[in-house]
Amino acid sequence: MHNLAQRRGVSASEPGVSSSNSVGNLIDKFFYEVYASAVNNGVLNKLAASDTVILLVSGLSAFFDFKVRRIPNWLIASGLLCGIALNAIQGSNHLLNSMLGFLVGIAVLMLPFALGWIGAGDVKFFGVIGALLGVSWLPRVFFYSALTAGMIALVYLVAGLASFTRLKAFWVDIKTATISMGHVLPDPVYVRSKENGGSVPWGVAFAAGTIIAYYADPSGHWAGF
Numbered sequence: 001m002h003n004l005a006q007r008r009g010v011s012a013s014e015p016g017v018s019s020s021n022s023v024g025n026l027i028d029k030f031f032y033e034v035y036a037s038a039v040n041n042g043v044l045n046k047l048a049a050s051d052t053v054i055l056l057v058s059g060l061s062a063f064f065d066f067k068v069r070r071i072p073n074w075l076i077a078s079g080l081l082c083g084i085a086l087n088a089i090q091g092s093n094h095l096l097n098s099m100l101g102f103l104v105g106i107a108v109l110m111l112p113f114a115l116g117w118i119g120a121g122d123v124k125f126f127g128v129i130g131a132l133l134g135v136s137w138l139p140r141v142f143f144y145s146a147l148t149a150g151m152i153a154l155v156y157l158v159a160g161l162a163s164f165t166r167l168k169a170f171w172v173d174i175k176t177a178t179i180s181m182g183h184v185l186p187d188p189v190y191v192r193s194k195e196n197g198g199s200v201p202w203g204v205a206f207a208a209g210t211i212i213a214y215y216a217d218p219s220g221h222w223a224g225f
Helices: 017-042 043-068 073-088 094-105 109-115 122-133 135-158 165-179 189-195 203-218
Strands: none
Touching: 017 189, 043 073, 043 122, 043 135, 043 203, 073 094, 073 122, 094 135, 122 135, 122 203, 135 203
């Protein structure tokens, strides 16, 4: 088998080859073997596939939520299946983490959904994010999503698309649901957005939170966790 130096047309025993070139050859060989190992093991293909799915599902969900205030079920189902499949090929631990991410993502948003603060599509989308990234990513994703939602709400207030009376309506929703023991719940968020406008598109916020948490702050340095 020819070594790396010979493949590049330089003999390791050839006079005039400096020690710096030898070090450079060793570095080249190291990175070549790392790259070859990654290709042979399919790691690069998995990363490329997962990134494609994450960006595509997030982008389309944000688009549909902003445009029609609904996230279609075919997109949710596709994202869920891709998330489970991509994690399953990495082992049983990743698969379990993915399934827990989906279940926890939905469970933590059931109360806001019941109170009409968030749509069913948004809840399912957050579950899909958990399936794609794993349950451990959800706190940071939600943190950045909440910040994004707050900025969107502020823009709505400044632009006159929403008013502080919505805060009073939220309080009335809580009291009504509590007093009726959950028998009387507010209208779904997409209904109220058509009637009054100005509701925060949480699908957009979740998409932005996912991109920021997973790509801009993967170590949690900015978020602090």
